[in-house]
Amino acid sequence: MATTITVAIEKGGCGKTTTVLNLADLAGNEARVLCIDTDPQGNLTYSLEGTRITDEEFTGHALYDLYNDFEKVHAGEKSVRDYVVETNLDNVDLIPASLETPKINTKAKELIDAMKQGKMDNVENLEYETQILKYFVSLVQDDYDYIFIDTQPSRDSLLVTSSLLAADYILIPAKSGSYAVDSAFRTYTYCNQLREQGIAAQKGVGLIQTMVQQSQAFNITRENYLRVLGNAVFRAQIRFGKAVEASEMAGMPVVEYAKTQPTAKSYVAAWKELKQILAESEGK
Numbered sequence: 176m177a178t179t180i181t182v183a184i185e186k187g188g189c190g191k192t193t194t195v196l197n198l199a200d201l202a203g204n205e206a207r208v209l210c211i212d213t214d215p216q217g218n219l220t221y222s223l224e225g226t227r228i229t230d231e232e233f234t235g236h237a238l239y240d241l242y243n244d245f246e247k248v249h250a251g252e253k254s255v256r257d258y259v260v261e262t263n264l265d266n267v268d269l270i271p272a273s274l275e276t277p278k279i280n281t282k283a284k285e286l287i288d289a290m291k292q293g294k295m296d297n298v299e300n301l302e303y304e305t306q307i308l309k310y311f312v313s314l315v316q317d318d319y320d321y322i323f324i325d326t327q328p329s330r331d332s333l334l335v336t337s338s339l340l341a342a343d344y345i346l347i348p349a350k351s352g353s354y355a356v357d358s359a360f361r362t363y364t365y366c367n368q369l370r371e372q373g374i375a376a377q378k379g380v381g382l383i384q385t386m387v388q389q390s391q392a393f394n395i396t397r398e399n400y401l402r403v404l405g406n407a408v409f410r411a412q413i414r415f416g417k418a419v420e421a422s423e424m425a426g427m428p429v430v431e432y433a434k435t436q437p438t439a440k441s442y443v444a445a446w447k448e449l450k451q452i453l454a455e456s457e458g459k
């Protein structure tokens with residue numbers, strides 16, 4: 176059964192999508208991987224598929240359509256697999272974003288209202304609109320070893336909360352600087368609140384520093400993270416590298432495009448550390 180890893184931080188530009196892309200690629204070398212692009216911007220979809228959401232290639236069979244077809248999926252007339260596409264990477268599949276992703280907000284509420292009003296069966300006992308994604312994930316869990324969920328920069332939007340509730344493990348990628356520190360702490364606190372309220376069930380939350388360059392700001396930031404989060408801070412640090420931008424232009428993860436560069440090596444170390452954490456949290 177798959178382990179689901181959600182990558183989230185409310186601040187934009189901290190390396191969420193880059194982290195999902197590279198960890199998914201590394202995971203794909205040894206296991207079956209599914210990525211879910213919940214960010215309406217569709218950057219992960221573009222990186223994995225070479226298709227911009229404005230090309231509308233996935234319109235009609237993307238993440239929004241899964242919600243739209245909830246009843247058919249629930250009745251077994253459709254399967255979550257109908258919304259999964261293959262990607263440019265070996266062993267990595269994707270449920271893509273589309274231009275319609277923002278409509279999930281309204282659709283999810285409509286579904287829960289219909290269930291509450293008895294207009295629709297609710298065999299899964301779904302209480303909140305934010306639990307629907309976890310239900311979809313549960314339907315494909317046996318087909319994969321790892322499921323990575325990429326999120327939009329926000330703390331408690333429907334899609335971010337849904338992604339956090341679906342997670343076995345939450346990874347917060349954070350760069351240096353006091354704005355990022357603030358955002359990382361707020362996301363961390365929000366994850367713990369969801370768990371304390373009994374609606375999330377993640378087994379762990381970790382923070383990994385991204386775009387790392389040796390500087391006074393980096394040192395102060397790391398001290399802050401370690402002081403507040405302790406063991407939750409990854410030993411691996413993702414190095415800043417110009418190769419990331421170049422790899423993006425080439426439509427490849429940096430771990431493939433520039434294997435010998437520090438950024439690629441640091442993603443390899445991060446993947447190793449993450450696997451170890453997951454194994455420990457699952458008591459393996």
Ligand SMILES: Nc1ncnc2c1ncn2[C@@H]1O[C@H](COP(=O)(O)OP(=O)(O)O)[C@@H](O)[C@H]1O
Pocket residue numbers: 186187188189190191192193194218328385386387413414415416417419420423438
């Ligand atoms: N390790 C890195 N070194 C250099 N640039 C990076 C690195 N990671 C990400 N970037 C660049 O930073 C920008 C934001 O990264 P992205 O992964 O899109 O963040 P997010 O998904 O959190 O918004 C991208 O343009 C990307 O090329």
Ligand SMILES: [Mg+2]
Pocket residue numbers: 191192193214218326
């Ligand atoms: Mg992103």
